[in-house]
Amino acid sequence: MMDGNMPDGYGRNHYIGGGFRPADSGRSGPVFNPSTGAEIYRTPYAGRTLVDEVAALARRAGRDWGEASQARRLQVIFRMREIVAREAENLARLVGLESGKTLSDAMGEIGRGLEAVEFATNAPQVTKGEYSRNVGGGIDTFSFRQPVGVVGCIAPFNFPVMVPLMMGSMAIATGNAVILKPSERVPGAAARLSELWTEAGLPAGVWNSVNGDAEAVDAILEHPGIPAISFVGSTRVGEHIWRHGTHHGKRVAAYTGGKNHMVVLPDADLEAAARAFVAAGYGSASQRCMAVSMLVCVGEDTAERLRPLILKRIAGLQIGAYDTPGMDFGALVTRAARDAVEAAIDRALTEGGEMVHDGRGLTVAGGEGGFFTGATLIDRITPEMQLWRDEIFGPVRGIMRAASLDSAIDLVNAHEYGNGAVIFTRSGGAAARFCAEVEAGMLGVNVPVPVPVGHHNFGGLRRSKFGDAHMFGPDAARFYTKMKTVSQRWPDEAKAALPLTLDFPGND
Numbered sequence: 001m002m003d004g005n006m007p008d009g010y011g012r013n014h015y016i017g018g019g020f021r022p023a024d025s026g027r028s029g030p031v032f033n034p035s036t037g038a039e040i041y042r043t044p045y046a047g048r049t050l051v052d053e054v055a056a057l058a059r060r061a062g063r064d065w066g067e068a069s070q071a072r073r074l075q076v077i078f079r080m081r082e083i084v085a086r087e088a089e090n091l092a093r094l095v096g097l098e099s100g101k102t103l104s105d106a107m108g109e110i111g112r113g114l115e116a117v118e119f120a121t122n123a124p125q126v127t128k129g130e131y132s133r134n135v136g137g138g139i140d141t142f143s144f145r146q147p148v149g150v151v152g153c154i155a156p157f158n159f160p161v162m163v164p165l166m167m168g169s170m171a172i173a174t175g176n177a178v179i180l181k182p183s184e185r186v187p188g189a190a191a192r193l194s195e196l197w198t199e200a201g202l203p204a205g206v207w208n209s210v211n212g213d214a215e216a217v218d219a220i221l222e223h224p225g226i227p228a229i230s231f232v233g234s235t236r237v238g239e240h241i242w243r244h245g246t247h248h249g250k251r252v253a254a255y256t257g258g259k260n261h262m263v264v265l266p267d268a269d270l271e272a273a274a275r276a277f278v279a280a281g282y283g284s285a286s287q288r289c290m291a292v293s294m295l296v297c298v299g300e301d302t303a304e305r306l307r308p309l310i311l312k313r314i315a316g317l318q319i320g321a322y323d324t325p326g327m328d329f330g331a332l333v334t335r336a337a338r339d340a341v342e343a344a345i346d347r348a349l350t351e352g353g354e355m356v357h358d359g360r361g362l363t364v365a366g367g368e369g370g371f372f373t374g375a376t377l378i379d380r381i382t383p384e385m386q387l388w389r390d391e392i393f394g395p396v397r398g399i400m401r402a403a404s405l406d407s408a409i410d411l412v413n414a415h416e417y418g419n420g421a422v423i424f425t426r427s428g429g430a431a432a433r434f435c436a437e438v439e440a441g442m443l444g445v446n447v448p449v450p451v452p453v454g455h456h457n458f459g460g461l462r463r464s465k466f467g468d469a470h471m472f473g474p475d476a477a478r479f480y481t482k483m484k485t486v487s488q489r490w491p492d493e494a495k496a497a498l499p500l501t502l503d504f505p506g507n508d
């Protein structure tokens with residue numbers, strides 16, 4: 001299976017109503033092994049008819065699941081946690097095969113996905129209601145939460161297991177049915193996850209996975225039976241998802257692109273900063289929304305001292321196939337992605353960037369057709385350059401220089417994205433000011449990648465997130481449920497009947 005073959009069914013079929021379902025529309029697209037460049041199989045693209053069918057089925061299945069006791073729902077979540085932990089290595093191989101990510105990196109992603117499953121066991125705690133006794137005239141008022149019904153989860157390629165688990169576990173735990181639309185570039189792991197939900201005891205039709213492209217997504221966005229949409233992906237697509245979904249009356253949480261700056265002050269531990277920059281900058285071939293992409297050195301001297309420390313580490317990085325032991329990172333997801341990254345490097349040089357380490361044109365022995373680019377570092381990036389403006393989803397990182405902490409903060413805030421940002425310093429006061437003034441959703445102080453643990457909310461600001469809701473962390477439970485408030489009176493026959501009045505009711 002690991003030599004470029006995918007087990008039967010995975011990615012070649014949809015997963016609907018508790019089992020695999022063949023293609024319906026006649027449309028399909030290629031799935032590659034990025035480590036060799038070979039096409040492994042073609043995945044079917046669902047059409048509108050199939051989306052209609054699965055939405056109707058999910059609605060019926062979700063109604064029963066939403067009425068299942070909390071205890072019953074949690075049993076499934078607990079079993080899913082054990083099953084995913086048991087299957088982690090196999091899932092990691094599916095992830096690596098289709099995304100190019102190294103096996104150790106894929107295991108890391110699955111570990112973070114497990115955190116989301118574990119946190120979903122808190123669903124009863126984070127959705128419990130409120131009760132006020134005798135608010136007036138013998139009336140008690142209480143609020144409770146119910147599942148929204150069916151949730152459409154539209155996932156990106158770069159976390160084929162973690163994002164579906166983060167989006168889906170709380171949706172399931174709060175009593176919804178899920179229609180997952182995995183990235184068409186990595187549909188295999190989602191298929192396996194779907195089987196695992198069934199093995200965990202989830203009734204047929206509560207978790208479905210529909211493969212496809214924009215046509216399937218738009219059918220989900222427009223379907224009146226799917227009231228909530230979780231999306232993770234690029235800003236261009238996420239903005240469309242949010243606009244189109246809300247236009248169709250849905251609640252939408254869309255997590256999108258990032259450009260994460262790492263500010264280093266002259267007093268920082270520069271060895272620690274260099275280690276963090278290389279790990280968070282180049283891990284996963286920089287295909288992470290939380291990857292550090294720009295190093296902002298405060299003061300020329302900081303830049304001159306830090307640059308060789310980083311260069312030494314970059315020069316030693318090992319790049320190769322997902323299943324070659326000891327690799328630091330693997331291939332980019334597609335040939336087009338690799339070509340776009342190399343074009344961005346070319347342009348940065350013509351715009352005045354200074355090459356520090358050139359990773360273009362990398363060939364890996366045994367993977368000559370693979371979509372590889374080596375680690376690239378370019379100094380003297382300025383806000384006028386495309387390398388700063390665009391999210392570059394590949395291993396080219398930049399160095400910028402700022403005269404002061406104030407101008408570094410201004411630079412970070414001048415970018416349209418606000419996913420994450422970190423500062424390295426020994427000054428508590430500078431760190432506090434950075435956290436108060438930087439407009440990013442996830443901030444770090446002397447840590448490489450500020451991805452919060454599962455019981456804290458995750459999500460960016462500005463054009464890194466569309467919609468008010470969070471889909472990970474405690475707020476996810478509120479996003480996936482609707483609140484009802486009941487005012488009730490149980491008449492006490494011993495008391496006289498109230499007089500009739502048509503005035504707006506008070507609570508005397």
Ligand code: NAD
Pocket residue numbers: 154155156157158159181182183184212213214215217218232233234235237238240255256257258288289391393419460464
């Ligand atoms: P993408 O936007 O290309 O695709 C995401 C999903 O949208 C896929 O399922 C795809 O099929 C679908 N899609 C693509 N084009 C569409 C269209 N025109 N209409 C409707 N649906 C469409 O993103 P990607 O390349 O798979 O993932 C990488 C992006 O995801 C990066 O920008 C990264 O920063 C972002 N990301 C963000 C977070 C976060 O938490 N903010 C996490 C992971 C990834």
